[in-house]
Amino acid sequence: MYFRPIRLFKLFIIVICIIIITYEIYRLLLRPRKKLSMIRNTDASSILLSKEGFEQHSYTLESFYISLPNFSDDEARNWFYSSSYYKINSKKCPQGSCEEKGVYFNDTKEHLSVNIFLIKNGLYVNDDCGYNYGNDAIQRTFKNSDEPTIIYDKAIIYTVPDGWSFQHFLDGIGPKLSHSKSYLQKYPDAKVIIIQGVRFDRSIKEIWSMLGVEESERIIHYSPHMKIGARLLINPCITPGIHPRLWQDARDMYWSISGISKSSSNSERNNLIYIQRTPTNAMNGARLILNEEPFINILRDYCSKHSLNYVQYDHSKDKDHIRSRIELFYNAKVIIGVHSGALSNMNFAQSKTTIIEIMPYKSSSSSLPMTCSMYRVDDLRACAGYILYTQARLLNQSYWILPIVVNDEGNLNVNITRLQKLLDQI
Numbered sequence: 493m494y495f496r497p498i499r500l501f502k503l504f505i506i507v508i509c510i511i512i513i514t515y516e517i518y519r520l521l522l523r524p525r526k527k528l529s530m531i532r533n534t535d536a537s538s539i540l541l542s543k544e545g546f547e548q549h550s551y552t553l554e555s556f557y558i559s560l561p562n563f564s565d566d567e568a569r570n571w572f573y574s575s576s577y578y579k580i581n582s583k584k585c586p587q588g589s590c591e592e593k594g595v596y597f598n599d600t601k602e603h604l605s606v607n608i609f610l611i612k613n614g615l616y617v618n619d620d621c622g623y624n625y626g627n628d629a630i631q632r633t634f635k636n637s638d639e640p641t642i643i644y645d646k647a648i649i650y651t652v653p654d655g656w657s658f659q660h661f662l663d664g665i666g667p668k669l670s671h672s673k674s675y676l677q678k679y680p681d682a683k684v685i686i687i688q689g690v691r692f693d694r695s696i697k698e699i700w701s702m703l704g705v706e707e708s709e710r711i712i713h714y715s716p717h718m719k720i721g722a723r724l725l726i727n728p729c730i731t732p733g734i735h736p737r738l739w740q741d742a743r744d745m746y747w748s749i750s751g752i753s754k755s756s757s758n759s760e761r762n763n764l765i766y767i768q769r770t771p772t773n774a775m776n777g778a779r780l781i782l783n784e785e786p787f788i789n790i791l792r793d794y795c796s797k798h799s800l801n802y803v804q805y806d807h808s809k810d811k812d813h814i815r816s817r818i819e820l821f822y823n824a825k826v827i828i829g830v831h832s833g834a835l836s837n838m839n840f841a842q843s844k845t846t847i848i849e850i851m852p853y854k855s856s857s858s859s860l861p862m863t864c865s866m867y868r869v870d871d872l873r874a875c876a877g878y879i880l881y882t883q884a885r886l887l888n889q890s891y892w893i894l895p896i897v898v899n900d901e902g903n904l905n906v907n908i909t910r911l912q913k914l915l916d917q918i
């Protein structure tokens with residue numbers, strides 16, 4: 493009966509003791525720290541600490557337009573007007589009309605805001621490198637050195653999907669490099685983090701090397717289990733994926749590292765380049781031109797009439813350094829080919845170059861390119877099939893679309909009459 497009050501009393505004494513001890517420990521630990529932070533700054537110490545290791549450089553680019561493709565006939569025009577791309581984007585044309593200026597891009601976050609973050613003791617854990625990079629992820633740091641799987645002194649993040657491949661280096665890493673490449677030179681010991689792939693394209697290795705980034709010394713191939721810490725983590729990821737300024741600056745960078753001086757060789761701009769897909773060079777098969785002989789004859793004819801060099805380009809046979817390819821495309825006047833990654837070489841061609849993309853589509857989904865036939869026509873989604881059109885416009889090139897229906901194997905016959913009609917208009 494009397495046990496309970498005594499127990500309660502004991503408990504009371506214990507709690508008092510704990511409070512006194514805790515208070516003493518608290519006092520001992522916190523007093524000197526408070527003094528320090530008072531000397532440095534009047535801010536609360538937690539904010540002070542997170543602010544100290546954090547630096548952000550930002551600017552906002554101008555809004556821009558992407559004009560519609562050039563059409564050589566009604567078939568091309570009507571096809572494009574019923575595409576999912578047009579259905580989504582025509583909502584963004586000023587006064588509901590796309591003809592005059594094209595689609596207007598002005599979303600601050602997605603299209604205009606360029607940022608670089610420098611984080612002390614930053615921690616990178618498999619975040620997607622793009623304008624949607626989370627705020628918390630950007631500011632993530634490590635406290636103990638056993639948190640990351642590896643710690644570098646300095647590292648720069650370029651972890652865009654498939655950035656190890658030629659095509660996705662150009663459309664993913666290039667625009668981010670164009671505003672952050674100065675950090676590669678400023679910190680020549682900084683590691684460069686890219687996504688690990690099934691291969692690392694030679695041409696991309698060569699571009700990095702021309703930028704002073706040797707694979708053996710600086711490239712880190714990131715795989716998802718890694719947690720990368722860096723005493724200084726440089727993050728250029730929150731940057732628009734598409735903006736003419738970034739793309740044209742990236743192009744200037746490719747020219748400059750290849751030793752091309754812009755003014756000198758304007759008169760040599762006389763290549764007509766046919767980008768050839770063959771059963772052996774195409775990674776995904778299909779999209780082959782079945783009537784290639786008459787197709788090539790028309791191109792050769794056009795070249796002789798306009799004093800152009802006819803160049804047939806098969807990337808699988810190109811064993812030269814990327815520098816030669818950059819020069820070849822720098823001197824292009826016309827580039828023509830069926831939709832494929834190799835058309836990304838247009839990134840080395842000048843403004844006003846004519847780009848002709850033969851867009852293969854299936855008759856069963858007559859308004860979608862083959863490369864996004866998994867979407868239903870009424871399922872409005874952006875489609876990778878329009879990426880080369882977008883690129884050409886960002887690069888201020890004259891883009892023509894020639895949609896051609898494919899057979900059951902995904903191959904096509906180019907209608908020679910239509911091709912001739914197009915060539916007559918450029």
Ligand SMILES: *[C@@H]1O[C@H](CO)[C@@H](O)[C@H](O)[C@H]1NC(C)=O
Nearest residue numbers: 559560561562890891917918
């Ligand atoms: C192609 O379209 C663009 C934009 O609409 C236009 O400025 C250009 O003059 C066109 N090129 C030709 C050759 O018609």
Ligand SMILES: *[C@@H]1O[C@H](CO)[C@@H](O)[C@H](O)[C@H]1NC(C)=O
Nearest residue numbers: 555586596597598599600601
């Ligand atoms: C973008 O343009 C639209 C239409 O002109 C306008 O309503 C909107 O306020 C603009 N947004 C920004 C961020 O400028």
Ligand SMILES: *[C@@H]1O[C@H](CO)[C@@H](O)[C@H](O)[C@H]1NC(C)=O
Nearest residue numbers: 736737740843844887888889
């Ligand atoms: C694009 O090219 C046209 C000429 O074709 C030129 O007038 C214009 O200034 C260029 N724009 C940019 C952003 O380079």
Ligand SMILES: *[C@@H]1O[C@H](CO)[C@@H](O)[C@H](O)[C@H]1NC(C)=O
Nearest residue numbers: 565567906907908909910911
């Ligand atoms: C080629 O295109 C022209 C013009 O659109 C058309 O009249 C002709 O029937 C087409 N030829 C074939 C073989 O489809």
